[in-house]
Amino acid sequence: xxxxxxxxxxxxxxxxxxxxxxxxxxxxxxxxxxxxxxxxxxxxxxxxxxxxxxxxxxxxxxxxxxxxxxxxxxxxxxxxxxxxxxxxxxxxxxxxxxxxxxxxxxxxxxxxxxxxxxxxxxxxxxxxxxxxxxxxxxxxxxxxxxxxxxxxxxxxxxxxxxxxxxxxxxxxxxxxxxxxxxxxxxxxxxxxxxxxxxxxxxxxxxxxxxxxxxxxxxxxxxxxxxxxxxxxxxxxxxxxxxxxxxxxxxxxxxxxxxxxxxxxxxxxxxxxxxxxxxxxxxxxxxxxxxxxxxxxxxxxxxxxxxxxxxxxxxxxxxxxxxxxxxxxxxxxxxxxxxxxxxxxxxxxxxxxxxxxxxxxxxxxxxxxxxxxxxxxxxxxxxxxxxxxxxxxxxxxxxxxxxxxxxxxxxxxxxxxxxxxxxxxxxxxxxxxxxxxxxxxxxxxxxxxxxxxxxxxxxxxxxxxxxxxxxxxxxxxxxxxxxxxxxxxxxxxxxxxxxxxxxxxxxxxxxxxxxxxxxxxxxxxxxxxxxxxxxxxxxxxxxxxxxxxxxxxxxxxxxxxxxxxxxxxxxxxxxxxxxxxxxxxxxxxxxxxxxxxxxxxxxxxxxxxxxxxxxxxxxxxxxxxxxxxxxxxxxxxxxxxxxxxxxxxxxxxxxxxxxx
Numbered sequence: 001x002x003x004x005x006x007x008x009x010x011x012x013x014x015x016x017x018x019x020x021x022x023x024x025x026x027x028x029x030x031x032x033x034x035x036x037x038x039x040x041x042x043x044x045x046x047x048x049x050x051x052x053x054x055x056x057x058x059x060x061x062x063x064x065x066x067x068x069x070x071x072x073x074x075x076x077x078x079x080x081x082x083x084x085x086x087x088x089x090x091x092x093x094x095x096x097x098x099x100x101x102x103x104x105x106x107x108x109x110x111x112x113x114x115x116x117x118x119x120x121x122x123x124x125x126x127x128x129x130x131x132x133x134x135x136x137x138x139x140x141x142x143x144x145x146x147x148x149x150x151x152x153x154x155x156x157x158x159x160x161x162x163x164x165x166x167x168x169x170x171x172x173x174x175x176x177x178x179x180x181x182x183x184x185x186x187x188x189x190x191x192x193x194x195x196x197x198x199x200x201x202x203x204x205x206x207x208x209x210x211x212x213x214x215x216x217x218x219x220x221x222x223x224x225x226x227x228x229x230x231x232x233x234x235x236x237x238x239x240x241x242x243x244x245x246x247x248x249x250x251x252x253x254x255x256x257x258x259x260x261x262x263x264x265x266x267x268x269x270x271x272x273x274x275x276x277x278x279x280x281x282x283x284x285x286x287x288x289x290x291x292x293x294x295x296x297x298x299x300x301x302x303x304x305x306x307x308x309x310x311x312x313x314x315x316x317x318x319x320x321x322x323x324x325x326x327x328x329x330x331x332x333x334x335x336x337x338x339x340x341x342x343x344x345x346x347x348x349x350x351x352x353x354x355x356x357x358x359x360x361x362x363x364x365x366x367x368x369x370x371x372x373x374x375x376x377x378x379x380x381x382x383x384x385x386x387x388x389x390x391x392x393x394x395x396x397x398x399x400x401x402x403x404x405x406x407x408x409x410x411x412x413x414x415x416x417x418x419x420x421x422x423x424x425x426x427x428x429x430x431x432x433x434x435x436x437x438x439x440x441x442x443x444x445x446x447x448x449x450x451x452x453x454x455x456x457x458x459x460x461x462x463x464x465x466x467x468x469x470x471x472x473x474x475x476x477x478x479x480x481x482x483x484x485x486x487x488x489x490x491x492x493x494x495x496x497x498x499x500x501x502x503x504x505x506x507x508x509x510x511x512x513x514x515x516x517x518x519x520x521x522x523x524x525x526x527x528x529x530x531x532x533x534x535x536x537x538x539x540x541x542x543x544x545x546x547x548x549x550x551x552x553x554x555x556x557x558x559x560x561x562x563x564x565x566x567x568x569x570x571x572x573x574x575x576x577x578x579x580x581x582x583x584x585x586x587x588x589x590x591x592x593x594x595x596x597x598x599x600x601x602x603x604x605x606x607x608x609x610x611x612x613x614x615x616x617x618x619x620x621x622x623x624x625x626x627x628x629x630x631x632x633x634x635x636x637x638x639x640x641x642x643x644x645x646x647x648x649x650x651x652x653x654x655x656x657x658x659x
Contacts, residue, residue, distance in 0.1 A: 200439030
């Protein structure tokens with residue numbers, strides 16, 4: 001799997017068995033023919049950083065049975081993805097396991113309480129496990145796929161490495177898996193390079209690679225983040241089918257609690273490197289005990305909360321290089337007690353298979369608690385909306401975007417592909433228009449065309465008029481630059497859209513220096529500090545590099561960059577897809593606040609129908625480049641007329657248990 005796990009060489013050096021384990025490694029047993037359970041005990045993982053030792057995982061305990069879906073949820077930076085990398089022995093170069101074990105057990109091992117410790121294996125033996133017994137779907141497909149290999153070759157590589165299939169048989173199996181994960185025209189797409197696929201299609205390729213060798217356990221790190229609801233349902237149904245057919249065990253890492261409610265047997269909530277609550281899924285959603293769990297469930301957007309601020313959790317996850325004397329969540333907790341700052345909470349049982357790490361449920365700690373401290377984080381009251389004139393800010397008429405299809409030795413243009421075909425809509429001042437539809441339907445292409453990011457790549461026809469600027473498709477030079485100050489974009493893939501050679505303050509300052517030349521250095525710096533505060537990052541983030549952040553944190557940086565020049569229109573291309581629910585609530589509250597204060601308008605591209613119900617005024621439903629249905633949000637989502645819209649809404653995961 002070298003094409004996919006491109007960080008393996010660094011990971012090998014960082015995760016080779018320590019000297020104290022070499023003897024155990026030499027005597028380690030055979031790789032199990034089938035792994036029936038994964039048992040993690042007292043796992044502690046640290047990262048060497050400039051600030052000191054970062055304890056990304058601290059005393060983690062969990063057991064996953066084959067055939068079970070175990071969901072790991074929590075905010076960005078809590079250690080979820082690091083847990084996945086530790087299980088697969090793919091920690092970054094500066095990461096190491098300080099203590100603990102990851103035991104792979106067969107049936108006989110479970111009865112005896114024994115098994116094979118994956119942390120004791122040499123890298124050559126671990127490669128037999130990785131991909132063959134344990135598969136993994138990575139969070140960011142754009143950075144996990146090899147850009148110079150065809151996607152089919154990357155799937156075939158995994159098949160040939162872990163099965164007996166070779167040549168034409170392996171290619172046929174790869175095509176079969178591409179079809180099973182919902183990639184259209186798999187016979188043609190198998191010979192495409194990753195850059196020619198949409199974000200959702202690249203994620204499907206990653207899923208096909210992980211499943212192609214038919215592993216016993218699958219570690220899925222945000223496997224459906226980049227997928228629209230219909231393909232998400234298809235993938236989740238596929239995983240359920242594999243569980244029934246092969247007893248696949250699944251560690252599901254996600255911020256989508258509706259997916260968790262519909263998929264998981266058990267749920268573990270993680271915060272600042274520790275599990276703070278673990279329970280059967282039905283119990284977790286019906287009766288969450290930890291204050292953090294309760295706040296997360298109250299932060300979910302839907303139509304019922306429309307027009308009011310979401311219950312966002314103030315502050316951020318604390319830096320994990322600190323030494324903690326009390327509860328790590330206490331500074332953000334709305335039920336914190338004075339003793340929480342000095343009492344380390346134990347994990348205590350509150351029911352059958354339900355455990356909570358909180359002094360509120362610990363009989364031994366109850367006597368030492370004092371009066372509550374004033375740390376409650378309540379949503380701010382909504383300000384009165386600004387007086388926005390009922391005028392059209394942006395009108396798009398008969399927009400079409402066509403890309404050339406080349407063939408032959410000289411790559412001559414043979415035909416054209418219509419990614420967007422005769423699309424029209426209007427966006428009013430201070431309004432939010434949502435573009436929804438399946439991956440590949442033309443939503444992102446529409447947004448990029450408006451920003452003039454497809455010039456020289458595709459042929460654009462139609463008219464897009466922005467108030468005060470004229471037709472966007474005809475602007476050149478300074479006129480185009482002035483328009484770009486008024487129209488900004490938040491890209492779908494935050495990692496690919498941030499320059500890896502620039503610190504965060506340089507990324508944010510670049511747009512200000514170019515589009516706001518009247519601001520001096522001091523004004524720009526004050527603006528940057530205000531921006532990171534508003535998107536929920538600490539100010540020390542300004543001096544760090546993009547690779548030092550989680551996927552959700554990088555998305556917050558991308559949102560701050562779009563906000564920097566105070567545009568009138570922001571094209572939001574899946575702006576919350578990489579965010580957990582608490583940060584999503586912060587961002588949605590922020591976008592709503594900016595709309596009230598400044599009258600900014602949003603072209604909101606998303607597959608999250610809950611977000612659409614909460615934030616959108618109008619909706620345009622797209623399918624294969626064309627508009628299927630459009631109108632007021634309540635009308636389109638409440639009483640859809642088009643059959644395609646009805647199918648789309650039927651695929652949306654919903655919370656099935658009361659929160």
